[in-house]
Amino acid sequence: MNIKKTLGLSTYIVFLLLPIYWLLVMSFKSNQEILGSLSFWPETFTFANYMTIFTDASWYMGYVNSIYYVSLNMVITLLVALPAAYAFSRFRFMGDKHLFFWLLTNRMSPPAVFLLPFFQLYSSVGLFDTHIGVALAHCLFNVPLAVWILEGFMSGVPKEIDETAYIDGYTFPRFFVKIFIPLIRSGIGVTAFFCFMFSWVELLLARTLTSVDAKPIAAVMTRTVSASGIDWGVLAAAGVLTILPGVLVIWFVRNHVAKGFALGRV
Amino acid sequence: MSKTKNNKAWFLVLPVFALVAFSAIIPLMTVVNYSLQDIFDASTRYFVGIEWYQMILNDSRLQDSLLRQFIFSGCVLLIEIPLGILVALMMPKAGKWSVVCLLVLSLPLLVPLNVVGTIWQIFGRADIGLFGWALNSLGIDYNYAANPMDAWFTVLLMDVWHWTSLIALLSFSGLRAIPDAYYQAASIDRASNWAIFRFIQLPKLKSVLLIGVLLRFMDSFMIYTEPFVLTGGGPGNSTTFLSQSLTKMAIGQFDIGPAGAFSIIYFLIILLVSWLFYTAMTHNDNK
Numbered sequence: 028m029n030i031k032k033t034l035g036l037s038t039y040i041v042f043l044l045l046p047i048y049w050l051l052v053m054s055f056k057s058n059q060e061i062l063g064s065l066s067f068w069p070e071t072f073t074f075a076n077y078m079t080i081f082t083d084a085s086w087y088m089g090y091v092n093s094i095y096y097v098s099l100n101m102v103i104t105l106l107v108a109l110p111a112a113y114a115f116s117r118f119r120f121m122g123d124k125h126l127f128f129w130l131l132t133n134r135m136s137p138p139a140v141f142l143l144p145f146f147q148l149y150s151s152v153g154l155f156d157t158h159i160g161v162a163l164a165h166c167l168f169n170v171p172l173a174v175w176i177l178e179g180f181m182s183g184v185p186k187e188i189d190e191t192a193y194i195d196g197y198t199f200p201r202f203f204v205k206i207f208i209p210l211i212r213s214g215i216g217v218t219a220f221f222c223f224m225f226s227w228v229e230l231l232l233a234r235t236l237t238s239v240d241a242k243p244i245a246a247v248m249t250r251t252v253s254a255s256g257i258d259w260g261v262l263a264a265a266g267v268l269t270i271l272p273g274v275l276v277i278w279f280v281r282n283h284v285a286k287g288f289a290l291g292r293v
Numbered sequence: 294m295s296k297t298k299n300n301k302a303w304f305l306v307l308p309v310f311a312l313v314a315f316s317a318i319i320p321l322m323t324v325v326n327y328s329l330q331d332i333f334d335a336s337t338r339y340f341v342g343i344e345w346y347q348m349i350l351n352d353s354r355l356q357d358s359l360l361r362q363f364i365f366s367g368c369v370l371l372i373e374i375p376l377g378i379l380v381a382l383m384m385p386k387a388g389k390w391s392v393v394c395l396l397v398l399s400l401p402l403l404v405p406l407n408v409v410g411t412i413w414q415i416f417g418r419a420d421i422g423l424f425g426w427a428l429n430s431l432g433i434d435y436n437y438a439a440n441p442m443d444a445w446f447t448v449l450l451m452d453v454w455h456w457t458s459l460i461a462l463l464s465f466s467g468l469r470a471i472p473d474a475y476y477q478a479a480s481i482d483r484a485s486n487w488a489i490f491r492f493i494q495l496p497k498l499k500s501v502l503l504i505g506v507l508l509r510f511m512d513s514f515m516i517y518t519e520p521f522v523l524t525g526g527g528p529g530n531s532t533t534f535l536s537q538s539l540t541k542m543a544i545g546q547f548d549i550g551p552a553g554a555f556s557i558i559y560f561l562i563i564l565l566v567s568w569l570f571y572t573a574m575t576h577n578d579n580k
Contacts (some may be wrong), residue, residue: 028518031381033384034380035351035379036380036383036384036394039380039383040394040397041456042454043397043398043400043401043402043458044397045423045424046412046413046417046424046454047400047401047404047412048411048415049412049416049422049423050411050415050416051414053324053415053421061421062421064464065421065423066427070437070522080521081403103312106308107308107309108309110305110308110406111305111306111308111309114298114302114305114306114307115306116303116342117297117299118296118297118299118302119299120298120299120300120301120302120303120306121298121300121303125303126310130309130313132564133313133316133317134511135324135511135560135561135563135564135567136317136321136518136563137514137515137517137535137539137556137559137560137563138515138536139535139536139538139539139540139543139556139559139562140324140539140556140559140560141316142540142543142544143323143327143534143544143549144319144320144321144323144324145316145320147323148319148320148323150519159499163312163315163316166312166313166316167313167316167317170309170313171313171320172310173395175504176339182349183518199462200403203402206299220331223403224402224403227403227405228403228404228405228406228409229404230405230407230441230518231518231540232535235336244405245405245406245407245408248408248411259415259421262411262415263415264413266408266412269404269405269408270400270403270404270408270415271401271404273400273402273403273404274400274403276403277396277399277400278396279404281392281395281396282468284394284395284462284467285391285465285469286401286466286469287466288462288463288465288466288467288501289463289466289467289469289470289501290463290466
């Protein structure tokens with residue numbers, strides 16, 4: 028049984044890694060070699076593709092822009108979602124169920140629906156082509172999800188802890204920051220992971236709401252397609268570089284993943 | 294948990310409400326506005342009522358892409374949910390290998406959508422991609438750029454590659470949260486592996502899977518970037534899903550009236566199906 032399990036799992040992992048490996052190998056090859064023959068290892072190892080990206084500001088600023096608005100989005104989402112999730116997990120108030128459902132419906136609205144109105148709205152209030160603009164737009168689907176996930180974790184914390192803290196003379200903000208937040212650390216880690224994930228991979232809104240100053244890397248990558256064909260090597264190198272920030276994030280939350288991904292709901 | 298009634302809690306929710314309302318209500322109202330009018334320019338516009346809605350519902354191209362969308366989302370759920378659970382069951386429960394597996398599984402999740410498209414675009418090509426080359430040397434005539442079935446299969450495979458890990462990670466942490474006592478009781482009863490899965494593991498996974506199913510349904514129903522990068526919706530219209538039909542209509546042809554009506558219908562379908570999933574999976578909880 029155990030051999031079967033290991034075999035099955037290994038097959039799946041190979042299936043996951045092979046396309047990424049292929050991209051990685053390709054990023055170290057020259058275009059002649061890529062188009063010339065099929066090989067599992069670059070014959071002439073070259074960093075030229077990466078040099079193209081690191082020496083051109085319009086290339087590497089794409090990464091800076093993307094990371095900038097994704098971080099902004101994570102911070103904004105967590106700041107507004109934490110108190111709201113606390114309210115939903117602890118109190119009953121007028122219209123709470125309706126509000127919660129309405130929030131979730133925003134997670135269900137396709138970005139394509141909002142493309143044109145977003146463009147008009149954000150242009151008219153001066154948010155077009157700014158990092159904060161993209162971050163706010165991504166809040167549309169990240170905030171509802173964050174509230175939903177955090178609410179699950181907070182409901183897992185016994186209410187007696189709140190009451191004891193108030194008896195001990197804690198004010199609400201102090202209790203929240205000093206006692207409550209450390210208790211749901213895994214939850215916050217996983218929420219941040221989800222926010223990063225959905226904001227980092229999104230392209231449609233980010234591309235529509237930016238032109239030059241806040242252009243995300245995903246939009247910059249379309250430059251590799253030109254009249255003379257596709258520059259495969261640079262495209263592969265750019266792709267590899269978009270995976271790296273994700274790897275860093277996974278590394279930071281690795282200890283929370285196993286526990287946190289149950290989302291406090293088991 | 295018993296909750297206290299306290300209307301002051303609204304103050305805690307207010308920031309979220311304001312933020313989401315800004316990005317949701319104003320644009321949504323704009324879309325509704327578009328969908329009811331025929332707009333020529335800023336000053337020339339006519340109220341047309343539900344005409345656009347009738348037109349959209351009778352448009353055969355959109356009916357086709359709706360059908361394609363439902364088949365696609367159905368396939369995605371049918372493959373990814375069982376496969377994700379299976380992978381979670383195969384993973385080592387603790388130790389070094391468990392962490393390695395978690396890291397590797399999370400990797401595809403954080404690849405931007407267009408890069409996923411690029412990866413498979415390269416990987417599937419017969420001349421420079423391993424996958425396309427391997428299939429072709431096995432004698433299978435595989436070419437995603439020319440053959441609609443192959444393009445369709447590639448998009449599906451791409452989605453499975455990208456998102457099965459999400460279900461696997463959710464299920465894995467769900468499984469880890471089951472106390473050992475349950476398994477001990479099962480082994481005293483000499484329960485088979487299948488019985489353990491059916492009566493202990495699956496019920497415990499339900500609430501986590503609900504999130505997984507909903508997220509996967511919503512996102513697969515909104516799929517845009519991957520087929521767009523791979524073949525631009527082609528060959529023909531074989532991988533043109535709803536989001537792409539919509540953007541083509543709204544930005545390509547600038548038919549914002551019909552596009553508005555389309556948006557509202559699209560949104561309502563997702564809402565309805567999500568609600569159905571939600572009710573179907575939770576209707577036993579409150580009995």
